[in-house]
Amino acid sequence: MSTRMPEDFYSDGDDKPFLNCKVCERELNGSGVPYTIEKAYKRTQEGEDVTLFEVAICIPCAEKQAQKMSKESRRYLASVMGNQDFFEKRQGLWENWEENWKSKCIFSDSEVKQNDEYHIVGHFQDGELLPQQAPFLIGQEMIEEIQENLSPETKEEMDRFGDQFLGPDPTIKALMEDSQFVLV
Ligand SMILES: [Zn+2]
Numbered sequence: 001m002s003t004r005m006p007e008d009f010y011s012d013g014d015d016k017p018f019l020n021c022k023v024c025e026r027e028l029n030g031s032g033v034p035y036t037i038e039k040a041y042k043r044t045q046e047g048e049d050v051t052l053f054e055v056a057i058c059i060p061c062a063e064k065q066a067q068k069m070s071k072e073s074r075r076y077l078a079s080v081m082g083n084q085d086f087f088e089k090r091q092g093l094w095e096n097w098e099e100n101w102k103s104k105c106i107f108s109d110s111e112v113k114q115n116d117e118y119h120i121v122g123h124f125q126d127g128e129l130l131p132q133q134a135p136f137l138i139g140q141e142m143i144e145e146i147q148e149n150l151s152p153e154t155k156e157e158m159d160r161f162g163d164q165f166l167g168p169d170p171t172i173k174a175l176m177e178d179s180q181f182v183l184v
Helices: 059-067 071-081 084-094 140-149 152-166 170-175
Strands: 035-043 049-058 117-125 136-138
Touching (some): 071 152, 117 140
Antiparallel strands (some): 035 049
16 A cells, blocks of 8 residues: 555645644654644635645644643544544545545545535655555534534634644635634
């Protein structure tokens, strides 16, 4: 199975792989530290995919950030991302991930439609996918469900993180007006 990073996970800035953790700025390639990349898109009326935000974050920083969430939110996210069902779906995707990983939401099996927001998530080490961990797509329905289940404190914390690390791009702000920043 290929562990090559799909170009979807390259930085929009220069169309190259991310080099550093957004938070601690540690180098991602050659450090051996696992990291996650999440990119959020909006599919426009015209069918074009516009990037809302992109972030590469090393696992130690992601864990620190997770500690800032409320207990309820952590429990909720663990129930979504840490359950057997999700594990099996992701394992099943590994077999043919290159053809299938973006075709539908890993949770709802819905395809991305016009005006939908969707996120892609991948876990990497030294520029390669972690074995058995297929990248996946989270569709609009599931993003909304996650947002509805996060506590107000966690939402505030995520907004703070977003403001600090994702930059106040006015275009993106406008696009994200209705959507809550979610990092998984
Ligand atoms: Zn870091």
